Amino acid sequence: MPPIIETVNLTKIFGNRLIAVNNMNLQVEEGATYGLLGPNGAGKTTLIRLLLGLIKPTAGEVRVFGKGMTINSADLRQRIGYLPTNPKFPPRMTPITYLDFIGRLFNMGRDEWMNRLSKLLRAVDLLPSASREIKGFSTGMVTRLGLAASLMNDPDLLILDEPTSGLDPAGRKSTLDLLEEIGKKKTILISSHILSDIDRICNYVGIINEGKVISSGSIKDMKKLIKNNVVRLEIEGDLEPLCTRLRSIEGITSVDEKEDFILDIALDDKAPSTQIVREIVDLVSDSGLDLISINSSTSRIEDAFLKLTKEEESTGFLRAVKS
Amino acid sequence: MQADLMGLLKSKITYGWLIAAVFLEIIARPPFGTTSLVLAQGLSYLFYIWSMLIIGIAASAVASESGEFADSLMSKPIRRYDYILAKFSSRTCYVMIVYLLIIAVLVPLSLRAALNDYEVYGLIASISLVALTLVMLTSLGVTLSTLFPNVVVPIVILLILWYAMTFFFPLLDPSLNLLSPSYLVSQLPSIAQGVYTGEEWKTVASFAAITIASAALATVYFSEKDL
Numbered sequence A: 001m002p003p004i005i006e007t008v009n010l011t012k013i014f015g016n017r018l019i020a021v022n023n024m025n026l027q028v029e030e031g032a033t034y035g036l037l038g039p040n041g042a043g044k045t046t047l048i049r050l051l052l053g054l055i056k057p058t059a060g061e062v063r064v065f066g067k068g069m070t071i072n073s074a075d076l077r078q079r080i081g082y083l084p085t086n087p088k089f090p091p092r093m094t095p096i097t098y099l100d101f102i103g104r105l106f107n108m109g110r111d112e113w114m115n116r117l118s119k120l121l122r123a124v125d126l127l128p129s130a131s132r133e134i135k136g137f138s139t140g141m142v143t144r145l146g147l148a149a150s151l152m153n154d155p156d157l158l159i160l161d162e163p164t165s166g167l168d169p170a171g172r173k174s175t176l177d178l179l180e181e182i183g184k185k186k187t188i189l190i191s192s193h194i195l196s197d198i199d200r201i202c203n204y205v206g207i208i209n210e211g212k213v214i215s216s217g218s219i220k221d222m223k224k225l226i227k228n229n230v231v232r233l234e235i236e237g238d239l240e241p242l243c244t245r246l247r248s249i250e251g252i253t254s255v256d257e258k259e260d261f262i263l264d265i266a267l268d269d270k271a272p273s274t275q276i277v278r279e280i281v282d283l284v285s286d287s288g289l290d291l292i293s294i295n296s297s298t299s300r301i302e303d304a305f306l307k308l309t310k311e312e313e314s315t316g317f318l319r320a321v322k323s
Numbered sequence B: 001m002q003a004d005l006m007g008l009l010k011s012k013i014t015y016g017w018l019i020a021a022v023f024l025e026i027i028a029r030p031p032f033g034t035t036s037l038v039l040a041q042g043l044s045y046l047f048y049i050w051s052m053l054i055i056g057i058a059a060s061a062v063a064s065e066s067g068e069f070a071d072s073l074m075s076k077p078i079r080r081y082d083y084i085l086a087k088f089s090s091r092t093c094y095v096m097i098v099y100l101l102i103i104a105v106l107v108p109l110s111l112r113a114a115l116n117d118y119e120v121y122g123l124i125a126s127i128s129l130v131a132l133t134l135v136m137l138t139s140l141g142v143t144l145s146t147l148f149p150n151v152v153v154p155i156v157i158l159l160i161l162w163y164a165m166t167f168f169f170p171l172l173d174p175s176l177n178l179l180s181p182s183y184l185v186s187q188l189p190s191i192a193q194g195v196y197t198g199e200e201w202k203t204v205a206s207f208a209a210i211t212i213a214s215a216a217l218a219t220v221y222f223s224e225k226d227l
Helices: A044-051 A095-105 A110-123 A139-151 A169-182 A195-201 A219-225 A240-247 A273-286 A300-322 B002-009 B012-027 B035-048 B050-059 B068-074 B080-111 B120-147 B152-172 B174-179 B181-192 B200-224
Strands: A005-014 A018-028 A033-037 A059-064 A080-083 A157-161 A187-192 A204-209 A212-218 A230-236 A252-258 A262-267 A290-295
Touching: A005 A044, A018 A044, A018 A059, A018 A204, A018 A212, A033 A044, A033 A195, A044 A059, A044 A157, A044 A187, A080 A139, A095 A110, A095 A139, A110 A139, A139 A157, A139 A169, A169 A187, A169 A195, A187 A195, A204 A219, A204 A300, A212 A219, A212 A300, A230 A273, A240 A252, A240 A262, A240 A273, A262 A273, A273 A290, B002 B012, B002 B080, B012 B035, B012 B050, B012 B080, B035 B050, B035 B080, B035 B120, B035 B181, B050 B080, B050 B120, B050 B152, B068 B080, B080 B120, B080 B200, B120 B152, B120 B181, B120 B200, B152 B174, B152 B181, B174 B200, B181 B200
Parallel strands: A033 A187, A033 A204, A080 A157, A157 A187
Antiparallel strands: A005 A018, A005 A059, A204 A212, A230 A262, A230 A290, A252 A262
């Protein structure tokens, strides 16, 4: 079975000046929730616009559902749902009239869209505001409406560009919950620079920087790649004596004090981590300090991202020469 | 097309335009004019005053939707030419609906003039000629709107072009009269009386050619351009 999304040597150059996407090869398999990570200006949105046929590639090819995507590939877009960053809607329309409009664009039958419309408005929690004009909506409501619109055609592929951008914590959580649920049945491509969102809902991730995919694979593989074995403690009290004692434990390679209550303790990869963690907890208990929290996974995907982008920057020239 | 047209018709601009136009037709009509003069004067407001509104509405058709809104829309199963032809149709229909509403007031007003000097076919011809000119203006506006992503640029270009056609073309070369709305206005009383110069077909052909050519250019260009 061909991948749902495939780019082959995809390149986009704007006005002979800006290389937004640089010889990119990417594959997204059916059923994956694929996170596209990258700093601002990395080329994420340009890649998405190429995947949707909104802009033409300068070179290379975009294949979606096994077929070449072009500006006029309406048949392929019939099967895609898309949520842009900060979606804009006609301000005088209501969620009902807008979704009605979208249903018509997809040539849906009246019964089908009526049924879907009410389900979606309920799912994105917009039922109480269904008859209000969009112009008075908050950012969160607009994003949720955009999400409903992107699901109107019951798409096989959902493409979301920064879906949690501008949302408050509650809105962000409900959006991620919804996406997690949708991800069980659909193929999703999510672009974001909020790493914890990707970590939470995606099972595959691609890191792009300066228009190139610098790493692509499962989240598990990504985490293995940057296995650091860092334990983070948040502690109330005087940390200095504790740090000294921690450094004496065999298997601990470094102890970094961050702010006045956070300790990042790096463990040797080959050392027995379970035993060392037990020793650390015992030591904190003996010191009479108040342990606020302990975790070993915070920022793991962030570390992967930073490590890979840093490596890419330092080896980019060499690779370019070799290729 | 339907959504765009309904959005325009429900806008405050439409109500404002209609109220102002009807008010102007009523208060500014010549008290002792003939039917052809009242009609010609009423129609001239469309060229000299309301053309600015038409330019604004036509030239913002595509440019005002660039960015996220265009992305949202064009990511749906729409072909580029579907979109651009819908824009042409909706803006042209809108201008024609407003025009016909103004005509519905203007014609009875002109028929109540002191002297009825009109000829039925002449009356229809003059109204149709003005309609064709407005369609051409709308078409040029939508075309320019596809060429520039910024709304202001097509509006300024079209304002300059339109008023140059209206006021400066006749001064440059008498043969350019055919393309001048002000020359057309000066001919309207005669046309309404059923008196033709025999050159009217050239104006019709020129305006129709400009309309078709600009619509074709916009469709071809928009079907290939990056959003």
